Amino acid sequence: MKRDEDIFNIFRKDQGKLDEMPSPRAWNRLEKKLNARHKKQRKVFYFQALAAASLALLLAMVTALSFFENQTDNHTMVEGLPQPDESTWTVMADSDVAVRDFNDPIIMTHTEQKRFEEEDLNYHRLKNNHITEENLDPGKKLEYKNNNIDPENDKAFDGFIAENYESVDNVANLDKRTGPVSPASSLSKGEPVEEELGLSIDQAPKDNRGLAEGGAIADKSIKTTTGDHVDFRFDEIEPVEKPVVTEADMETIDRKDLPEMKVKDQEGWAETNPATYLSQSEKLEKERTAAIMDSRKEEMIVDAGRKATTSKKKKPTKARLKSPAIADQAGFNKNEERQELPADDVALEEISTAPAPASNTIDINATYNAIEYSALDNNTNLQDIRLFEWLIGEWIDDTGESAETWTKKDDLTIIGKGSFMINGNAVFTEKMKITKIDDSLYFIVAVDSSNSENYYRLTRYDGQEAVFENADLAFPNQVIIKRNSNDDFSTIMQNNAPAQIQDTQQGYLLNRNQITNERAFRNLKRAND
Amino acid sequence: MTEAELIEQCKRENRKAQQIMYDRYAPKMYGICKRYVKNREDAEDVLVEGFYKVFSKLRSFQGKGSFEGWMRRIMVNESLMFLRKQHNFQISLEVSNIEVKTEITAQDRLEEQDILELLKKLPTGYRTIFNLYVIEGYKHREIAEILGISINTSKSQLILAKEKMRKLIQQNQYPSVG
Numbered sequence: 001m002k003r004d005e006d007i008f009n010i011f012r013k014d015q016g017k018l019d020e021m022p023s024p025r026a027w028n029r030l031e032k033k034l035n036a037r038h039k040k041q042r043k044v045f046y047f048q049a050l051a052a053a054s055l056a057l058l059l060a061m062v063t064a065l066s067f068f069e070n071q072t073d074n075h076t077m078v079e080g081l082p083q084p085d086e087s088t089w090t091v092m093a094d095s096d097v098a099v100r101d102f103n104d105p106i107i108m109t110h111t112e113q114k115r116f117e118e119e120d121l122n123y124h125r126l127k128n129n130h131i132t133e134e135n136l137d138p139g140k141k142l143e144y145k146n147n148n149i150d151p152e153n154d155k156a157f158d159g160f161i162a163e164n165y166e167s168v169d170n171v172a173n174l175d176k177r178t179g180p181v182s183p184a185s186s187l188s189k190g191e192p193v194e195e196e197l198g199l200s201i202d203q204a205p206k207d208n209r210g211l212a213e214g215g216a217i218a219d220k221s222i223k224t225t226t227g228d229h230v231d232f233r234f235d236e237i238e239p240v241e242k243p244v245v246t247e248a249d250m251e252t253i254d255r256k257d258l259p260e261m262k263v264k265d266q267e268g269w270a271e272t273n274p275a276t277y278l279s280q281s282e283k284l285e286k287e288r289t290a291a292i293m294d295s296r297k298e299e300m301i302v303d304a305g306r307k308a309t310t311s312k313k314k315k316p317t318k319a320r321l322k323s324p325a326i327a328d329q330a331g332f333n334k335n336e337e338r339q340e341l342p343a344d345d346v347a348l349e350e351i352s353t354a355p356a357p358a359s360n361t362i363d364i365n366a367t368y369n370a371i372e373y374s375a376l377d378n379n380t381n382l383q384d385i386r387l388f389e390w391l392i393g394e395w396i397d398d399t400g401e402s403a404e405t406w407t408k409k410d411d412l413t414i415i416g417k418g419s420f421m422i423n424g425n426a427v428f429t430e431k432m433k434i435t436k437i438d439d440s441l442y443f444i445v446a447v448d449s450s451n452s453e454n455y456y457r458l459t460r461y462d463g464q465e466a467v468f469e470n471a472d473l474a475f476p477n478q479v480i481i482k483r484n485s486n487d488d489f490s491t492i493m494q495n496n497a498p499a500q501i502q503d504t505q506q507g508y509l510l511n512r513n514q515i516t517n518e519r520a521f522r523n524l525k526r527a528n529d
Numbered sequence: 530m531t532e533a534e535l536i537e538q539c540k541r542e543n544r545k546a547q548q549i550m551y552d553r554y555a556p557k558m559y560g561i562c563k564r565y566v567k568n569r570e571d572a573e574d575v576l577v578e579g580f581y582k583v584f585s586k587l588r589s590f591q592g593k594g595s596f597e598g599w600m601r602r603i604m605v606n607e608s609l610m611f612l613r614k615q616h617n618f619q620i621s622l623e624v625s626n627i628e629v630k631t632e633i634t635a636q637d638r639l640e641e642q643d644i645l646e647l648l649k650k651l652p653t654g655y656r657t658i659f660n661l662y663v664i665e666g667y668k669h670r671e672i673a674e675i676l677g678i679s680i681n682t683s684k685s686q687l688i689l690a691k692e693k694m695r696k697l698i699q700q701n702q703y704p705s706v707g
Contacts, residue, residue, distance in 0.1 A: 012663060012664065017560075019557050020560060021556045022555055022576055034542075038542065
């Protein structure tokens with residue numbers, strides 16, 4: 001034990017020998033830690049202060065809201081005011097909001113009434129419950145009654161409406177009174193009743209007259225200082241259903257007349273006013289073409305006047321799918337059995353099967369559509385979707401990686417779906433559409449993963465190569481659909497002026513099966529061959 | 530500046546006062562850390578953490594006991610926390626793998642380097658219990674509580690630590706140890 005104590009004592013006695021100042025590095029590290037803590041504390045303080053301020057603000061808002069709610073709950077409802085002889089007008093409210101405003105009780109607490117006598121606060125509130133321009137619209141009606149109205153002064157009400165609304169047309173549905181008519185003093189602008197109703201926007205009551213007088217403020221009744229009772233009655237009438245335009249309807253409507261609107265059809269395409277996609281140059285070209293067309297129509301009318309007595313209109317029998325000229329150029333349909341077309345298309349066929357007219361001449365026997373087609377010279381039929389009906393079917397490339405399926409949607413549109421497969425899985429899909437918009441055909445393409453759609457207008461078609469262009473796009477601004485044979489076609493994306501494919505574009509274009517520095521191809525063959 | 534004034538200033542996070550306090554107590558606290566932690570760099574890390582806690586928790590010091598004692602306990606705790614990360618005190622019997630010849634001079638008292646060398650030769654468990662019992666004056670019950678071991682383990686570890694220490698000292702012919 002003695003020895004144990006000796007050992008312990010040695011260490012106890014000598015423990016101070018280990019005392020030593022640590023390196024300066026230790027203090028530096030400690031100081032850094034303390035500084036960091038100080039910053040953290042400040043952050044916490046600011047956060048706490050912010051939280052406290054937010055809480056205080058929230059509490060203040062809640063208190064204010066509950067205060068106003070209590071005021072509402074404690075309102076004085078004065079119901080059942082006398083309903084003497086009435087004059088009735090009906091004014092149409094213009095929105096649900098307006099009707100709700102009308103239907104909101106016009107209420108005042110006694111406190112409010114007192115305040116009203118001192119300030120104008122409640123006047124404004126009442127004003128919001130009354131007729132304003134916003135409150136006029138079909139669907140709802142506000143019935144305004146004044147039981148102290150002079151039948152001799154019915155014009156006063158008209159005057160009131162005219163003076164208080166920018167356009168009397170806005171209250172065209174004003175259904176005039178059905179009973180006695182108001183006195184002029186009640187309805188002329190600036191007169192007491194008018195002011196008290198809040199109908200005269202600019203004139204707040206300057207004295208203590210008004211709605212609070214006697215507390216005669218009720219849900220739909222107002223007692224004026226003169227003792228008049230003005231009642232409002234609100235009735236809902238059947239809402240007017242807005243017309244629903246179906247796709248079928250749309251096809252019967254000239255698209256250029258459609259308003260700017262976007263709806264999605266079954267394939268997810270947005271039906272959009274094409275005018276917004278036309279480049280400036282295209283717009284100018286359209287205007288120029290329209291001017292030419294107009295002048296030629298006039299010529300036609302003049303010619304028609306001259307020749308009407310001698311011309312005979314061909315009796316339409318059979319219409320052909322393509323005009324001979326087109327078929328010849330294309331070289332694919334010469335031997336194909338021609339299909340019958342509906343009667344509407346007869347005129348088109350007539351002009352194209354007629355003996356080749358001199359350039360720019362007008363066949364007096366043709367209908368308007370045919371004349372229009374004929375006048376377009378080389379690009380005749382560039383608006384005929386049937387030019388691309390050969391696309392309908394399934395197409396696939398040699399490797400089986402790229403595929404397209406085209407179907408006919410209607411007489412104006414054919415739709416294509418493209419895909420790029422790796423190991424049987426579609427890694428990329430796109431949707432395409434060739435459709436007639438206004439008087440042009442458009443190739444529209446959209447990658448499924450993107451919402452953007454690129455529009456290319458058909459500018460040339462020689463029967464083999466169709467060129468769609470959109471000068472507004474950086475790249476590609478030209479899409480060429482080239483029919484190599486009946487069962488083989490290529491899609492080429494490039495710029496009409498030489499331009500190198502940018503890196504940012506390659507992601508999409510690489511999904512075509514050939515790509516060079518300047519263009520991307522997709523060569524497809526008919527799948528069922 | 531008296532200790533009370535210094536503490537008051539440190540509570541207000543006066544950096545100058547903190548530095549004065551550090552300068553005043555760091556050597557002693559560093560000595561404590563070195564007893565528990567073998568490596569000097571590690572001991573310095575423990576010291577920094579310990580002082581950071583001292584300054585952070587200073588408001589909780591009520592002034593009822595010795596400030597140095599309060600600070601010393603923090604350093605010991607910090608050292609033990611460091612050791613716990615590397616050592617399981619619940620293993621009751623340790624065998625030192627290092628049997629390096631200790632150079633202890635034949636003097637009445639051990640020099641600093643001798644003490645450190647001897648302590649270094651002790652396995653962590655022995656050394657910790659040795660320090661807690663011999664230097665800090667804890668009872669076995671307290672040591673068992675602090676380290677989460679049984680009282681018997683604490684006792685057996687201390688016996689083994691003493692035996693180890695005796696051998697080391699005898700090997701180095703320390704005269705007063707028989």
